[in-house]
Amino acid sequence: MAAHVSSWAVAAVLLFLLIRHLIAPGKKIRRDGEKLRKAPDTLPLVGNGLTFIQDRQKLFTWFTKAERMADYETLELTVPSLPPGVLIHDPKNLEYIFKHEAIFSKGSFVKDRAWDLFGHGIINADGDMWRAQRKAGAAFLSTANLRVLQDVALPKFLKDRIDYLKKRSDGKQVVDLQDVFHEITTQLMGKMAYNMEMHTNDDFTTAFDFASGGTAERFQNPLWFITEIFTGARLRKSVAIVKSYGDKIVSQAIKDRQQLSAPSKPDPTTTDLDQISGTLINSLLDAIPDKPTVADAALNYLSAGRDTTAQSLTWAFHLLMQTPGCLEEVRKEVNSLLPSSSPSDPIDLSLLTPQSLPYTLAVLYESLRLFPPIPMEIKQLVSDQPATLPDGTVLPPNSVLVWCLWAMGRSVKTWGPGAESFRPERWLATDEKGKRTLVQRSAAEFPVFNGGPRSCLGKKMAEGIAVMVIAAFARGFEFEETEVEKGKLGAERTSKTSLTLPMDGGLNVRVRERR
Numbered sequence: 475m476a477a478h479v480s481s482w483a484v485a486a487v488l489l490f491l492l493i494r495h496l497i498a499p500g501k502k503i504r505r506d507g508e509k510l511r512k513a514p515d516t517l518p519l520v521g522n523g524l525t526f527i528q529d530r531q532k533l534f535t536w537f538t539k540a541e542r543m544a545d546y547e548t549l550e551l552t553v554p555s556l557p558p559g560v561l562i563h564d565p566k567n568l569e570y571i572f573k574h575e576a577i578f579s580k581g582s583f584v585k586d587r588a589w590d591l592f593g594h595g596i597i598n599a600d601g602d603m604w605r606a607q608r609k610a611g612a613a614f615l616s617t618a619n620l621r622v623l624q625d626v627a628l629p630k631f632l633k634d635r636i637d638y639l640k641k642r643s644d645g646k647q648v649v650d651l652q653d654v655f656h657e658i659t660t661q662l663m664g665k666m667a668y669n670m671e672m673h674t675n676d677d678f679t680t681a682f683d684f685a686s687g688g689t690a691e692r693f694q695n696p697l698w699f700i701t702e703i704f705t706g707a708r709l710r711k712s713v714a715i716v717k718s719y720g721d722k723i724v725s726q727a728i729k730d731r732q733q734l735s736a737p738s739k740p741d742p743t744t745t746d747l748d749q750i751s752g753t754l755i756n757s758l759l760d761a762i763p764d765k766p767t768v769a770d771a772a773l774n775y776l777s778a779g780r781d782t783t784a785q786s787l788t789w790a791f792h793l794l795m796q797t798p799g800c801l802e803e804v805r806k807e808v809n810s811l812l813p814s815s816s817p818s819d820p821i822d823l824s825l826l827t828p829q830s831l832p833y834t835l836a837v838l839y840e841s842l843r844l845f846p847p848i849p850m851e852i853k854q855l856v857s858d859q860p861a862t863l864p865d866g867t868v869l870p871p872n873s874v875l876v877w878c879l880w881a882m883g884r885s886v887k888t889w890g891p892g893a894e895s896f897r898p899e900r901w902l903a904t905d906e907k908g909k910r911t912l913v914q915r916s917a918a919e920f921p922v923f924n925g926g927p928r929s930c931l932g933k934k935m936a937e938g939i940a941v942m943v944i945a946a947f948a949r950g951f952e953f954e955e956t957e958v959e960k961g962k963l964g965a966e967r968t969s970k971t972s973l974t975l976p977m978d979g980g981l982n983v984r985v986r987e988r989r
């Protein structure tokens with residue numbers, strides 16, 4: 475937690491850096507020749523430095539306040555010692571940033587902080603290194619592989635968790651649904667991407683969670699490189715555990731390849747899970763000559779794929795438990811596919827697809843809007859020339875651009891007066907024959923899967939997993955949250971400090987089978 479960093483010590487160093495900065499001022503951000511309006515609560519000497527070291531939930535509330543105040547205007551962010559910054563709200567600006575990915579990229583601001591955990595992996599890489607990993611990912615996430623996921627792999631791991639819940643469905647035992655979702659996505663990614671049996675309750679997962687929290691703190695604490703000298707031992711140890719797991723994935727894959735005398739390309743029409751297992755790691759080994767980079771890439775894909783999807787399911791179920799009408803609507807939609815079955819009958823899970831269950835897909839999108847698994851994005855102007863955003867904001871080289879998906883998802887200007895309420899219907903259109911379809915919003919308005927050339931590669935995979943799991947669990951079980959007052963839409967559940975959005979304390983529920 476950033477809380478263990480002494481705010482006073484940080485403030486003192488910020489003050490020193492500010493004075494130095496005032497003596498030798500750098501280039502300033504301007505719009506129409508004028509200074510930008512400052513973000514709320516900007517202090518005279520430390521700028522927004524103290525805002526950023528507060529608890530992340532308070533930070534989200536602050537970003538939401540800034541969004542309301544801005545009315546799409548770009549605001550100035552200042553933190554002494556850091557490059558000049560802006561807080562982006564206008565989708566027009568975001569569209570421009572996505573289109574000009576070559577100049578608005580991760581930059582040293584992100585890479586320096588994320589290096590220990592992500593190394594040369596796709597999340598941190600640019601240029602040829604990025605292209606090779608993206609191509610390997612596209613092979614893994616091919617239409618053929620997604621069909622095997624839908625028809626074979628996901629039903630297998632989901633059925634395993636349905637049986638797990640049935641055994642605990644006396645209405646008394648407490649089950650952490652976040653763990654349950656994490657187990658599904660971990661087993662799925664383990665088998666399909668790496669051909670390995672993976673589970674969540676291992677040292678790697680604990681170490682990764684800690685390292686993700688420690689890395690996220692670096693984005694909040696401008697003096698992280700100093701404070702970590704004193705407080706960073708556990709982060710360093712966690713990163714070492716994570717890295718050794720990456721090495722293990724690669725060594726195992728190399729061993730498997732050596733055992734196959736003539737490795738064959740999987741038949742594109744196959745439905746055999748074993749045939750396509752390990753597609754990702756094999757494509758990475760084919761494309762990238764050095765093993766440490768393959769290990770980084772493998773770890774990046776694992777964290778991009780499993781945590782985000784499991785967390786989005788956690789928030790979706792939290793919201794569904796608070797809105798029984800929406801939960802009933804999901805059940806009605808599933809029943810319309812399986813009219814003559816009762817909730818306890820076994821069903822062909824592969825029928826539960828995003829195409830056949832638009833309302834259930836809308837539940838996912840509405841949860842993602844309110845609880846985006848990647849709640850904040852940072853890019854940097856990496857060109858040595860200034861750049862001008864569509865609203866006229868002129869950014870000097872090196873400027874840092876921030877947008878907060880948490881706040882953008884709650885924007886009244888974008889989503890209307892009921893922006894804070896959970897209403898899956900907002901995503902649906904009905905044609906003359908009564909058929910419902912999901913209405914997509916532009917990536918600039920709804921950047922939950924990012925936009926432009928670096929948009930999320932796993933969007934279809936995430937949709938397929940989420941819809942099948944929501945539909946199957948809603949049909950088969952009643953859940954009762956143990957820790958939450960009914961009727962309060964998620965505001966009282968917070969997330970842990972992390973690069974993503976894990977629910978702090980998990981989603982503890984009592985389960986009953988529906989009959």
Ligand code: HEM
Pocket residue numbers: 596597608611775778779780782783786842846847848851921922923924927928929930931932933935936
């Ligand atoms: C609901 C679930 C998911 C959400 C909300 C999500 C969101 C995102 C976002 C915001 C980014 C951009 C991150 C950045 O570079 O700053 C991203 C990138 C990425 N995602 Fe996802 N993701 C999800 C699921 C998945 C899944 C299941 C996979 C499959 C393995 C995946 C693979 C990737 C990859 C490889 C990238 C890097 C793309 C690139 O830099 O070219 N994601 N995702």
